[in-house]
Amino acid sequence: MANDLCGRGGGDILIGVDDAGRPVAGVDTGDRALLALTDLRDDGRILDRPSFTVEPAVYRGSPVIRIQVRASATPPVRFEGCVWVRPGPTTRRANREDERVLAERRRAMHAPFDARPLALTSPSDLDLDVFRQSYLPSMVAPEVIEENGRPIELQLSSLHLVTPDGNPTALGLLTVGLDPGSRIPGAYVQFVRYQGTDLDAPIADEQELRQNLVGLAGRLEPLLRSNLRTRLIEDGFRETPQPDYPLEALREICMNALMHRNYETSYAPTRIAWFEDRIEVTNPGGPFGQVREDNFDRVTDYRNPSLAAAMKGLGYVNRFGRGVGRVRKALESNGNPPAEFQVDDASWAVVIRRAA
Template identity: 75%
Template sequence: MATVTTQDLADHLGTCETPWLEFKSTAKREGKRGDAVGKAVCAMANDLAGHGGGDILVGVDDRGEPVDGVDTSDRALLALTDLRDDGRLLDRPSFTVQAAVYRGKPVVRIRVEASATPPVRFEGVVWVRPGPTTRRATRDDERVLAERRRSTDSPFDTQPLPASTLDDLDLQLFRSSYLPSVVDPDVIEENGRPLAQQLASLHLARSAEHPVPTALGLLVVGFDPSNFVPGAYVQFVRYQGTDLDAPIADDQELRQNIVDTAARLEPVLRGHLRTRLVESGLREQARPEYPFEALREVCMNALMHRNYETSYAPTRIAWFDDRVEVTNPGGPYGQVRSDNFDRVNDYRNPSLAAAMKSLGYVNRFGRGIGRIRAALQRNGNPPPEFQVDASSWSVTLRTAP
């Protein structure tokens, strides 16, 4: 049953649109570029007015009058809540959705908190509310948002690393691969922002005037992130046996940025992936030992969720004859616990998660474990085994019996 607040929001929020209050008659999508609610959530999270966020009331027309027939069912509320995880809003803002009352009639209230790491983008575009309307951000708007970003309580991935300089970033990779994947092409063409402002706007550097790379910038497009974030590399070992005493067939360290690591890791994994013959009716079919989708998902999630701030240990991939073990430093974070990790998601590195979603390494937030389980089941493998403690997280994939 949907929760309905008893207070009439007209008394609390007012009856006119403002920079922190927007009315929407319906939550339906508008056009192929996205939906108005998503843009409004983005604008409220960016909080250009400095109000601390804002509210969107679905079921109220632009004159401030409630409309009839507003769907406030649990299904409708969940559909709006899904905006948090579908990957179109990056970095993911915090907001709540609930049924409410406005001028005596049912509406849906979306309460959006101001982002600690603006600017937030919806489908690659920064939206703001300089007044009672939602608009695309100007260059100056984005500069204000980037400068407003809180440093004292921001996640590690958006903090500057003073020992680094822009020379430590692969700017060609940034221009050719990362920028087009994160920012709408029309915005890039229209605005022509200076490089330093582009980097600051995307959390890859702090301050457009005196840019210093952030941990995110080095992790995503740095030449060697481990020079400044010691644990930011992958150790891959292939054992010819089933224990750590077995002979080593392959031992590699991948010390590139996320983009280059992913490009190098794929052939490494595929190179060790063998096929097996299984019976299917009257025929035999060749199946891999492990579905590549599951291997990729486990490895990318390890890179996304690991603790880069206080651990110097790498992300480890240990490949044995009967299993693959992927271990990353950093136990449960935020709302996640050892007893709910497969149902609840939270992000130690929210900007890195957004970057990996934009680059295509993450399909959708909060779905990784489900995708791993489904891929293994389709391929005939046992379910994945998780070991979660206070300081580390490991996943074991086993070959089919």
């Protein structure tokens, strides 16, 4: 229904109605049941995330649950790597022609920045080897890849990396571009390691990571790991290694910064400033959509929804809406103080302090 092959604007799903259209007894319409259905949107199996609402309703005098699905502005939407469509009363896997229709239906002018085409770009700006070897196997089910008849142009378009007429999108440049910064100036990470606790301290290491997302992730983790210091903590007759920062929390913070940052109007990089007593990760772009300074740890919204879907498919984020909780848990387990979040209209910063 999110793919909306028939062009009807989405559709409704009623839970509590049998195949003959009769209501059935005993349907649970409580908050827990509604929440379990709402979580289907955020568990990462459906990418890009669809827009739908879940609410109790009445059908022929009996209680049911209604899921109202809106048509996606950036189809095709995939479930576990497959595109599914509903051309009539049945649901089936999309064929090549279905995917072409869905790709052409995308409303580029109203799409988020990451789904828009970029001027002065061509398919030659994309690293097709990275696409075939790393990106495509992560995003598309193996049985779909094995099917014949889908040319590279349709594969790129189906995954929102190019428009139907072949122009690379911001997502394409960010994820598999040869040089993303040539068209998106802020698309890089600046890493600085200071030998002290303030910006006037001598610099021990400084690097700029200017690569597509696949290459950047490959460089970022070993860079973070190499700067960690580990000590042995005595626990009875055992000695347990404890890093000064948990790598899991660092990875989560950095990847969420790349996912949520403002690529459209800011030329500033994502910054990682590593001091002797703390690490500060800063990215341009304040709260977006439903997110506010007072609810960011409970509410999620996405400035770059296609990029978020790509990062989930590639395994760089675990599950939508769980980043803050994972960071807090990892810091607590490692003995670090709680993370400090600094949010304003133009930027977002996370400060984590060294374990005592």
